[in-house]
Every structure is written in C-alpha cells, then in structure tokens.
Amino acid sequence: QQEGARELAALKQQLEKERDAEIEMVIGKLEDTVVESQKASEASEKAWKEKYARVLQEKEALSAREEQLQDEVARLTATLLQRQTETEACQKALQEAKEDHEFALKELQTKTAYQLQQVDDLWSAKYAKRIQ
16 A cells, blocks of 8 residues: 555656646747747837838938929029019010111101102202203
C-alpha cells in the first residue's frame, strides 16, 4: 500500500511536472505572440506616422505651390490689365492720328483743288488773251 501510495505520489508529481511544463510552453508561446504582435503594431504605427509625415509635407508643398500660383495669377492679371489699358490708349491715339490725317488730307485736297482751279483759271485767262 505504501508502495502504491508512493507510485501514485510519484505519478501525481510527474503529471504535475508535465502539466507545469505544458503551461510554461503555452505561456511562452503566448508571450512570443504578444511580442510579435507588439512588434507588428509598432512597425505599423511607425509606417503610419511616416506616411502621415509625408502627407503633411506634400500638403505644405502644395499649399506653398498654390500660393505661388495665386501670386502668379495676380501678377499676370495686373499685367494684362496694364496691357489692356496701354492697348486702349494706343488705339485711341491711332484713331485720333487717323482722323487728323484724314482731316489734313481733305484740307490738302481742297487747297490743291483750289490751286489747280486758280492755275486753270490763269491759263484760261492767258489763253483767252492770246486768242483775242
């Protein structure tokens, strides 16, 4: 009986050792899984933070570019308005010059016609004197 009790105690002790070893193995695997999960989570967080930082940089770059383009549009708009004003002034000056030229041309034509008439009248008078 004692021997049976010793064998039973030894068997019980052996089973407890095996159970404890299995529990330690399961705990070790769980700890490894937790460590791997933490590493994966940290890597994911690092990748997300890097991507977020890149997106912020791109956003800042785009904002700066947008500001440059708005400045360029404002500058070009001002230049366009200036050119339009200059063009209108040139067109007005050209129209005035054209009108002055047409007036001077008509005046010259009138004077020339008058002078030709005088010369013609003079020749007619001389010719009439010769005929008489």
